[in-house]
Amino acid sequence: MSAHSVEDIKQQSARLRGSLLQSLADPVTGSLREDDQTLIKYHGSYQQDDRDIRDERRLAKLEPAYSFMIRTRTPGGVVTPAQWLKLDAIATTFAERGLRITTRQAFQFHGVIKTELKATMQAINAALIDTLAACGDVNRNVAVAANPHLSAAHATVHAQAAALSEHLLPNTRAYYEIWLDEERVAGSGSEDEPIYGERYLPRKFKIGFAIPPTNDVDVFAQDLGFIAIIDENSVDGTGVLAGYNVTVGGGMGATHGDPETYPRLGSVIGFVTPDQITAVATAVVTAQRDFGNREVRKRARLKYTIDDHGLDWFRSEVERRAGFPLLPARPFGFAHNGDRFGWSTGEDGRFHLTLRIPAGRIVDGALDDLGEAVRHLSGLRRIAQILEAANTAAPDAQQAHFRLTANQNLVIANIVPDLRERIDALTTEYELDSWRRANPLRRNALACVALPTCGLAMAEAERYLPDIVGKVEALLARHGIPGAPIHLRISGCPNGCSRPYLGEIALVGKAPGRYNLMLGADHRGQRLNTLYRENIAEPEILDALDPLIRDYAREKHFDEGFGDFLVRSAVVSIPDKDTRNGIPVKVLA
Ligand code: SRM
Ligand code: SF4
Numbered sequence: 307m308s309a310h311s312v313e314d315i316k317q318q319s320a321r322l323r324g325s326l327l328q329s330l331a332d333p334v335t336g337s338l339r340e341d342d343q344t345l346i347k348y349h350g351s352y353q354q355d356d357r358d359i360r361d362e363r364r365l366a367k368l369e370p371a372y373s374f375m376i377r378t379r380t381p382g383g384v385v386t387p388a389q390w391l392k393l394d395a396i397a398t399t400f401a402e403r404g405l406r407i408t409t410r411q412a413f414q415f416h417g418v419i420k421t422e423l424k425a426t427m428q429a430i431n432a433a434l435i436d437t438l439a440a441c442g443d444v445n446r447n448v449a450v451a452a453n454p455h456l457s458a459a460h461a462t463v464h465a466q467a468a469a470l471s472e473h474l475l476p477n478t479r480a481y482y483e484i485w486l487d488e489e490r491v492a493g494s495g496s497e498d499e500p501i502y503g504e505r506y507l508p509r510k511f512k513i514g515f516a517i518p519p520t521n522d523v524d525v526f527a528q529d530l531g532f533i534a535i536i537d538e539n540s541v542d543g544t545g546v547l548a549g550y551n552v553t554v555g556g557g558m559g560a561t562h563g564d565p566e567t568y569p570r571l572g573s574v575i576g577f578v579t580p581d582q583i584t585a586v587a588t589a590v591v592t593a594q595r596d597f598g599n600r601e602v603r604k605r606a607r608l609k610y611t612i613d614d615h616g617l618d619w620f621r622s623e624v625e626r627r628a629g630f631p632l633l634p635a636r637p638f639g640f641a642h643n644g645d646r647f648g649w650s651t652g653e654d655g656r657f658h659l660t661l662r663i664p665a666g667r668i669v670d671g672a673l674d675d676l677g678e679a680v681r682h683l684s685g686l687r688r689i690a691q692i693l694e695a696a697n698t699a700a701p702d703a704q705q706a707h708f709r710l711t712a713n714q715n716l717v718i719a720n721i722v723p724d725l726r727e728r729i730d731a732l733t734t735e736y737e738l739d740s741w742r743r744a745n746p747l748r749r750n751a752l753a754c755v756a757l758p759t760c761g762l763a764m765a766e767a768e769r770y771l772p773d774i775v776g777k778v779e780a781l782l783a784r785h786g787i788p789g790a791p792i793h794l795r796i797s798g799c800p801n802g803c804s805r806p807y808l809g810e811i812a813l814v815g816k817a818p819g820r821y822n823l824m825l826g827a828d829h830r831g832q833r834l835n836t837l838y839r840e841n842i843a844e845p846e847i848l849d850a851l852d853p854l855i856r857d858y859a860r861e862k863h864f865d866e867g868f869g870d871f872l873v874r875s876a877v878v879s880i881p882d883k884d885t886r887n888g889i890p891v892k893v894l895a
Contacts, residue, residue: 387694404669411709412440442506455650478499518535693706753795764798799814826877
């Protein structure tokens with residue numbers, strides 16, 4: 307660890323430059339200087355090492371096998387086919403393990419070595435995608451509902467989210483100087499940062515836009531959430547965006563054994579009209595900048611600022627900064643927080659196809675939901691080529707594109723009817739059709755990256771997913787409910803990158819092969835689960851689940867979710883945390 311605190315590093319970094327140029331130029335090591343390892347995060351990259359061979363290298367007296375993870379800033383996860391092809395080429399040329407869709411609708415490249423970092427960054431920017439502020443104590447990639455039932459209102463929500471992502475970017479030119487060779491000019495190193503100031507935020511900050519009835523972005527896990535309220539147009543019945551309910555203070559991260567840290571659901575504090583979101587977001591971000599805990603990093607997220615000062619105080623502070631009062635929140639209802647797979651049609655008759663990508667990993671040779679090695683990277687390349695040709699042939703028509711979902715899946719959007727059959731044939735040829743073949747348990751399962759790249763992983767997650775899902779699947783089959791739609795999530799540590807505390811069944815890594823078993827969340831992202839068994843290995847996990855699944859199969863009400871059943875039957879007791887602040891629930895069909 308660096309001798310400097312993160313706060314000092316930020317402040318003394320000349321607006322995120324530090325000595326990154328010198329670190330990158332140093333041929334002696336594959337690593338960066340310590341302070342630069344913190345600063346590079348703001349540029350969208352993390353220094354990592356291959357943990358599978360860490361011990362072996364230590365014994366051989368070699369430095370760890372350092373490499374870099376790079377994360378894109380792709381608000382709402384939208385990329386064109388042309389961009390897809392470039393990202394694919396980058397993954398193939400510079401990275402290991404292909405493209406990885408994240409739980410915030412970004413791409414990650416793993417395994418980029420230091421000497422190729424700049425070329426990789428340049429190639430990403432040449433695809434008109436950047437990585438600025440994808441990590442670090444700033445606003446991160448803005449997550450947006452990837453609902454394939456695209457409508458005019460949906461497009462407006464996406465445009466607002468993308469504009470907000472731009473608005474909250476840091477002003478520093480460091481990114482462009484270091485990676486894109488922009489010349490330094492007068493004032494560089496002391497650019498004005500009216501939103502962030504010279505120490506940026508106390509901690510990472512996340513924004514999500516949900517469009518009910520789908521809560522695919524898990525809006526209550528976001529520091530700041532916008533729940534779109536769409537009224538029906540009385541003339542033609544299409545949706546009209548009235549505004550958004552605002553939620554604040556969501557977050558997943560916790561530390562084992564430290565009660566000062568905990569996952570928290572966002573609280574609804576009011577309603578804003580579409581023209582007010584920039585002001586309200588700026589107010590929330592700057593209030594967190596000024597009042598967030600800069601002494602104890604583990605307590606620096608907005609959720610703790612709110613719990614320390616009180617929700618009413620926070621709401622008043624936001625209203626004061628925004629210059630207007632928040633309106634009373636409007637009724638809303640979520641049906642689920644998963645993705646809807648397969649084909650769907652938008653209001654304009656275009657087709658959208660949501661594909662299941664296990665753990666978001668797109669690489670040839672990866673195992674799919676059925677345990678078969680698949681060629682997803684090659685298949686999606688073929689599809690991107692076809693879509694790119696169609697877009698080029700009809701530049702004035704609505705353009706086909708890809709959308710990453712916050713559940714690590716992929717939507718191919720805006721497909722003209724003529725192309726449907728070809729896309730279908732390719733998804734079959736390249737085994738991209740597991741959404742059709744895999745059962746709901748498998749289709750909804752989420753896992754964070756964990757080993758071998760994540761420096762914080764205590765246990766496996768992504769690599770363990772197919773195995774554990776298979777075993778839970780066997781339990782379901784034994785009790786006569788094969789593939790029941792239970793949301794299962796695994797994280798390699800309590801930081802919660804797969805939002806495990808919102809899983810009906812969750813495994814949270816404690817040590818190699820050992821997990822905390824968490825149970826009882828709903829499947830709408832509105833209720834946290836709770837600890838059921840601590841620090842147990844696979845046989846005990848399956849033993850614990852077996853009687854619960856048996857009882858669920860026998861006693862569940864029609865359509866009752868597993869988490870709801872466990873709460874109703876008092877197997878788990880969930881502290882009554884009302885995220886709605888009394889906002890009435892809309893009854894959904
Ligand atoms: Fe995360 C840290 C991966 C979404 C909470 N997360 C990390 C790091 C960078 C490890 C590190 O700091 O060294 C992981 C890199 C692993 C690797 O090898 O790639 C990592 N997080 C991920 C991704 C890739 C998980 C995935 O499998 O998709 C997600 C990337 C999102 C993106 O595109 O920006 C990812 N991380 C999340 C989420 C979910 C979300 O944002 O909806 C959370 C929970 C929500 C929240 O923030 O509270 C999350 N990640 C964390 C935390 C805990 C923060 C806290 O408040 O305590 C850490 C650790 C930290 O920040 O110190 C962390
Ligand atoms: Fe790494 Fe933990 Fe996040 Fe998984 S939850 S990616 S193990 S930090």
